[in-house]
Each structure stands twice: as structure tokens, then as C-alpha cells.
Amino acid sequence: MTKPIVDQTLQVLDQRSRDIFRLIVESYLRDGEPLGSRNLSRLLPTQLSPATVRNVMSDLESLGLIYSPHVSAGRLPTQQGLRFFVDAFMEIGDLSEDERQVIEAQVKAAGRSQSLEHLLTEASQMLSGLSRGAGLVVAAKTEAPLKHIEFIQLEPQKALAVLVSQNGDVENRVIDLPAGVTASQLIEASNYLNAHIRGRTLAEARAEMERLKEETRAALDTLSQSLVEQGLAVWAGQDSDVPARLIVRGRANLLENVRAQADIEMLRHLFQDLETKEALIQLLALAEEGPGVRIFIGSENKLFSLSGSSLVVAPYHDQESRIIGALGIIGPTRLNYARIVPMVDYTAQLIGRLLR
Incomplete structure (x- = not known):
């Protein structure tokens, strides 16, 4: 969402609407389950009846921020709602000192191998392990001596x-x-x-x-x-027109929360997309569009729109401060964005330092 749209949406939401919306999103990011009016009324800082909560939920639904996956079920955030939450409410956390040390130790250990391929593979594996998503690294093909x-x-x-x-x-x-x-x-x-x-x-x-x-x-x-x-x-020969190489680790993590045949089909689309040359070109283009970490939720990311996946990606630079690749995490839309953003950002900074 652009800032004007975020501001306009915030203006039409009173405090209780904001509280209810935040609880629905936070519950989804934590558990992946719909949240109903009865449970919501117990969690709110001010006491509201389930009927009042349902009225507020109806207003949020009309704004396109939440939806009901089943009749008489609780509510889940839409992709638009997740984007609004990320832009308007999410507080990006900072990595703990322990997390920084783990990331730094693993990246530096991989860097001592003198092989760029090994360094990037280890970074991808580490991001996968820390996030329980799939870690990916895009390395632009460089003409090394x-x-x-x-x-x-x-x-x-x-x-x-x-x-x-x-x-x-x-x-x-x-x-x-x-x-x-x-x-x-x-x-x-x-x-x-x-x-x-x-x-x-x-x-x-x-x-x-x-x-x-x-x-x-x-x-x-x-x-x-x-x-x-x-x-x-x-x-x-065949690789001369491919501008980069893609390293993906942790695809099995994406299978952990699959519950339906439709989810399996979406993952199949994702895995197919990850094998294409277009994926490399577009991922590099995404990294080059902005200087820092970028979040793409569901269909916002045209590359992986059929799979409904989210992507958190950041560029890394060479010694001349040129963007030479990108790294990030791909996973379901209920990624823990507040935790993953600083993780991706810090890892990209470390990779860039090692390449200087």
C-alpha cells in the first residue's frame, strides 16, 4: 500500500477497530487460524460484547481487510489486510545479541572457505533454519578473473x-x-x-x-x-544468457503446514517458478528496485503470485557498492515479518562486508 492509502484507511478506523484488526492478524501470524468474535471479545483491552465485535468485523470486511474462510467461522486477514498491517502497525524488532552472534559466526565460517558458492549456499541454509521458511540467495553472474x-x-x-x-x-x-x-x-x-x-x-x-x-x-x-x-x-553455451544463479535451501519447510490439496498445488507452482530463468531475472530486479529490505505479500509478488507465497528480500553489494545479488526468505503469507526483516537485513550486510 502507498502511504496515502495507508493514512486514509487509518483515518476510518477508530481505536477498537484497530485493536480488533491487530488481534486477528497477530493470531493468524502466530497460529494460522481464524479468530472468532467470542474469543476476540475476551482478548480486547476494553470489554465489548461478541455482537459489537461482529459489527466491527463486518466493517473491516467491507474495507477488504479481513474475510471469513467458512460460514460461521472466525476471520482471517486478506492479503490487502496483511499489507496494511505491515505498513501501518508492524514494529520491526531487532535481533537479539545471541541471534546476531549465530548469524555472524555461520556467515564468517562459510566465508573462510574462499568459495563464493559455499558462502551463499550456507547463507541460504542458515536463513531457512532460522525462519522455518525457504532461504534463497540470488547471485548475479560476475566475470571473475x-x-x-x-x-x-x-x-x-x-x-x-x-x-x-x-x-x-x-x-x-x-x-x-x-x-x-x-x-x-x-x-x-x-x-x-x-x-x-x-x-x-x-x-x-x-x-x-x-x-x-x-x-x-x-x-x-x-x-x-x-x-x-x-x-x-x-x-x-546454455548459461550465457542467464544473468544469475539461484540457491534455494529448506523447501521441505514449506511442506510442514500443508493441509489441503490446494496448498500442495500452490507449492508445486512455487517450486516450478523457482526453476525458471525468469525467476532469476525478476528477483534481481526486485532487489535493485530499493536499497533495503522489501516485503512482497502473496499476489503483490507477480513472480510467485500463483503460489500465494510471501517474499522478504534484501540486496547485497560488492566493494564498489554495486548490487550484485539478493537474499531472502520465501514462505507462507503468515511469516513472522517483524523477526524476519532484521534477520534478512543483517545477513545481507554481512555478506556484503565479506565481499569487499
Whole structure:
């Protein structure tokens, strides 16, 4: 909700309407269950009859803030109501010192591995464990300088091409070998590539090898030349148009509160969405739209609208303060937003510091 709409809605709600609305939302976030007028009347700070409470609930329903899932049932907040609650009433808590220490210890321990992939995977796993949702990290593909390339023969005409970046990332691809390639030719091709690619990005390395094409022909035999060309070309294939990679941990947590076939179908949509290239592009775009933590509730998030999930996401930055990725938590709409927002924010700050 925009601020003017939030302010307009607040103006039409008196104190007892606000109290009843807050109790309905807080009960939903805590238990996931509808709250009825009789129980509400017992929880209110001022004594109201169940009939009066029902009248107030009817007004809140007409504003689109709550709804009744079943006839004669209590009320639950709508997605619009949850957004209004988050914008108008929610007080963002701060992490306890113990929580800060746990997050810091796990992130720093992962950072010591020198592998960005390991750091981000551990961050995703940690967010999942702390939130009981699914932790996700989006890492923009960066052109890290290369350190080493190696060919490992698997079969007479198959080899594993191993590419190591200076930031510790390792990528493996299986390539086809020309007939008759020997172990010494694999070593020769590796040595030639390593002499020219070290310290260059993949794009720079390709440009350099193109520039040295004539020299390569003079220095290597035909089979070794073919290996040199394949050694870089294999990384120009199917992933070249994907701007990022997505790491998700804790999907099983999302299954814990599934109660109906419809919920299973919604989760199926979510898991499918998480596998698409569009998910990566949109998640990066979401992170780049704002400097801090952002909350998307249900259908507000077009990416996961069919699953009815909520997303809390924050960007992280490199040493030049550029946004290079995002991390967050995805789960049901009854996420504990007040607790999760500072958790995501602090983790994003730590990741950014480690990358500087």
C-alpha cells in the first residue's frame, strides 16, 4: 500500500477497530487460524460484547481487510489486510545479541572457505533454519578473473573441463574429445590455455585466444588446437544468457503446514517458478528496485503470485557498492515479518562486508 492509502484507511478506523484488526492478524501470524468474535471479545483491552465485535468485523470486511474462510467461522486477514498491517502497525524488532552472534559466526565460517558458492549456499541454509521458511540467495553472474583450467580424461572421447576462478569458484563441464587425443595433448592444451588466461575474465580470455589464433596454430598440433578452442567455448553455451544463479535451501519447510490439496498445488507452482530463468531475472530486479529490505505479500509478488507465497528480500553489494545479488526468505503469507526483516537485513550486510 502507498502511504496515502495507508493514512486514509487509518483515518476510518477508530481505536477498537484497530485493536480488533491487530488481534486477528497477530493470531493468524502466530497460529494460522481464524479468530472468532467470542474469543476476540475476551482478548480486547476494553470489554465489548461478541455482537459489537461482529459489527466491527463486518466493517473491516467491507474495507477488504479481513474475510471469513467458512460460514460461521472466525476471520482471517486478506492479503490487502496483511499489507496494511505491515505498513501501518508492524514494529520491526531487532535481533537479539545471541541471534546476531549465530548469524555472524555461520556467515564468517562459510566465508573462510574462499568459495563464493559455499558462502551463499550456507547463507541460504542458515536463513531457512532460522525462519522455518525457504532461504534463497540470488547471485548475479560476475566475470571473475580466471586462475586455472584443466582437462581430465573420463573416457577415450570424453573429458571433464575444470575451470577455476581466482575467487575460488569451480565449474565443471563434460566435453567431447577428438578421436585419438592423448593424455600429453590434454596437458599441452591445458598449459597453453593457462599461460594466456590467468587473470583474465572468460570474455577477455576468449578475445585473447581469438587474437592469438595464428600463434596457436603454429605452437600446437591440430588436436591440441581443437582442445584449446573447446576449453573456452564450452562455457559460452546454455548459461550465457542467464544473468544469475539461484540457491534455494529448506523447501521441505514449506511442506510442514500443508493441509489441503490446494496448498500442495500452490507449492508445486512455487517450486516450478523457482526453476525458471525468469525467476532469476525478476528477483534481481526486485532487489535493485530499493536499497533495503522489501516485503512482497502473496499476489503483490507477480513472480510467485500463483503460489500465494510471501517474499522478504534484501540486496547485497560488492566493494564498489554495486548490487550484485539478493537474499531472502520465501514462505507462507503468515511469516513472522517483524523477526524476519532484521534477520534478512543483517545477513545481507554481512555478506556484503565479506565481499569487499
